[in-house]
Amino acid sequence: MKLELRGITKRFPGVVANDNVNLALNTGEVLSLIGENGAGKSTLMSVLYGMYKPDEGDILIDGSPQVFTSPADAIAAGIGMVHQHFMLVPVFTVAENVVLGVEPTGALGRLHIDEARRMVREISDKYSLDLDPDAVIEDLPVGVQQRVEIVKVLLRDAKVVVFDEPTAVLTPSEIIEFFEIVKTLVSAGRGVVFITHKLKEALKIADRIAVLRRGKVVGEVDPKAASESQIAEMMVGRPVKLTVDKDTASVGDVVLKVSDLTVLDADGRTHVESVSFDVRAGEIVGVAGVQGNGQTELVEALTGLRKAAGGTISLDGKDLTHSNPRERHQMGMAHIPEDRQRQGLVGGLSVAENLVLTRYHDDQFSHGVIVDWDAADAIADTLISEYDIRTPSKETGVGTLSGGNQQKVIVARELSRDLRLTIAAQPTRGVDVGSIEYIHSRIVKERDSGTAVLIVSTELEEVMALSDRLLVMYRGRVVAELDPKKVTPMEVGLYMAGSRPDGAVVA
């Protein structure tokens, strides 16, 4: 089968999301569609999947034009999609989820669940997906849930499988497994479209890479012949630095001091256990670790969103273990939260309103009970230009901006005041290359102005590049303090997995 998009144009009020896009895909190959957030990747795939009707252009399968009015049409034509956010029923089993909508039924609509299980097992074996048909979705790790989505698509006999940012939710080892699955799919004669904004992954897995910028295909490259920086430049439209530029830190006094901190969840499970460390003025301390080893809870305890069950936290010598988030904020603590949509922003409020979300009560922006929206609007104009936030206007709903620009709104709000301590959790998760470069430079600039900085990230490369000192968390404990210049990612990876380079098991 040969799938072709010819001259696809899709306009939304005020934007051309796709501008005369031409793409072709043969089964048996991996086409990577790469571009920044907002470049039009998702729109293009929605057109392909029948969710949007293109304003111009045609979708052709083996040369004959197709009209898709709904995903059902696309599925019938052999196109399958694995969405970034899975469409699974958490309390159903794998088999139940897979057959949902195409249930094998007998007389009076009785469900043949055995048949469903057999089908799951068959596909699972064929593509070595290692799935238990009777496992309940909510008990499964994200990587396995993704495989369920893949089985769903294969069961509907997709010739072309589209993956929308499939690695965003996966751990490093799950990513490796995922790539194996992609290879199996391709060798079984299916075509794969792999949408991503991660250069390394595209280079690793794709047979061809199509780069999308502002709705247009700006070029197609051969991964064997192209370099990361070359593709990054095509994506962003200017040369991009992929490494972090920073001088040696000039370290000052201790700003954040954490002693014996223990954090529990509502059920009494320990997430952070007797953690002690400090962060000094003018240095960046990184916390590395596989997701779910207590980093989230550590940050929540440091920022006052979660109670400490034991131990103390102090800022500039003042104990703030029991202070609320606002008090900590007013003592000069900035917090870039790990989940910007859930915590960092109110999607339904405007860019300007979000830029004062943590500061509206400051004297600068309010007189008594009245918010001074003129002052807020003025600072919004300043921050939008200073932090290069790409938004139609300051009144635009922040939820409509791209991920990178949403993150810039948070970074602008949190860093644009006098700070003692900046805590940044996953500061560049789901953020495009151009914005990553900018956010990193901002964080380094903050350090150079004498702020203590704590970075928590599951992206090992990122923490290693940014940090002056590196802590590794494993099962709620800090298991190593390392000098990022003297260790290799492999060594840090061993600590993250709970062992030590000399082979001993940590704690």
Added chain:
Amino acid sequence: MKKFFNKIGERLNRISSMKLTLLAVLSALVVGAFIIIISDVDKLKSGDIAGAFSTVGSAYWALVVGSFGSLRAISNTINSSTPLILCGISVAIAFKAGLFNIGATGQMLAGGMASLWVGFSMHGPGIIQVPLAVLAGAIGGAAFGAIPGFLKARTGAHEVITTIMLNNMMAFFVLWLLKTNLFQREERTDPISKLVSAEGKLPRLFGFLDGRSDLIAHAGFFVALGVVAAYWWFLKKSTTGFEFRAYGLNSDAATYAGMHVKRLTVLAMVFAGGIAGMAGAAEVLGTYGYASANFAGNIGFDAIAIALLGQSSPLGTMFAAILFGALQAGGRQMQANSDVPIDLIVVLRALIVMFIAAPLLVKTIWRTKSATVSAGQTFRGWGS
């Protein structure tokens, strides 16, 4: 030709939520007309289709005349709208903070009884006594509204459950109060209260017209308009209004931003209760001059539909309340003039709410595409 239709489609795509609301009302009227026609069995049997259509015409015309066609009609509309505006804003302000206030009825009763007590026990000059009585109504409603707010902040008890329960408790409490010596009118055995002193009543708007005792609209309408203005100011200008909006849209982000979300929960219910309490005061001090067991009627529930219809905005909620008030006032005229029972009004209101709740349906009927118009922020689910 195809281009022409595409152009129209594009126009309709950009349809505003305001237009959607108007289309919902229009849809309801169309369905209502259909109901009038098919329920007119006699005319249908005799094949008098034209006659059936003329029934619709005269019924809807009576609605218009009965609500805006004369000074008396306007007075009736104002009178019906007053408590609806106040309770509508009460529900709307809670919606803004992400809370579902089903308790406007109970809060209205609480506020009404508090204002009643001031109204019959004080004998000061009206200029002092009336504002005091309205204030008492607000305080009574606010105190009663604080209970579900506090329960939610402290224990997480969902306000939908607690406000429904508290409505019942207040209804029976009022019934009991009306039988006590303090409240019950002398020489009466049924639950009916003493009369508010003449000085203590909200002045009638058209009181300057001699011999028009049928014009019952009272100054409570200005209280309602004042509350609408205050609500607008609160949302637009005040720090707490900003907190309400942020909290209502994303409670996690509000917590992250250092807002005291438990305090906001209580405060939102206090404001909601206070405003509903003023509705009770307006009914007792303006419309009736006394309290009976069921003076709150169905207003607290109609208010939910009104706040939804007005998408919780100050002006939207006000106009929705006036629309409901006009339907109520016009409905009586319709019943008198055209054999169409006043129950049609209930049907029309239900249809309006249904069409508002189903924007996609309206879009399909009126051939507007895309599903981008959101149903608007209402309240958080049970889990939060």
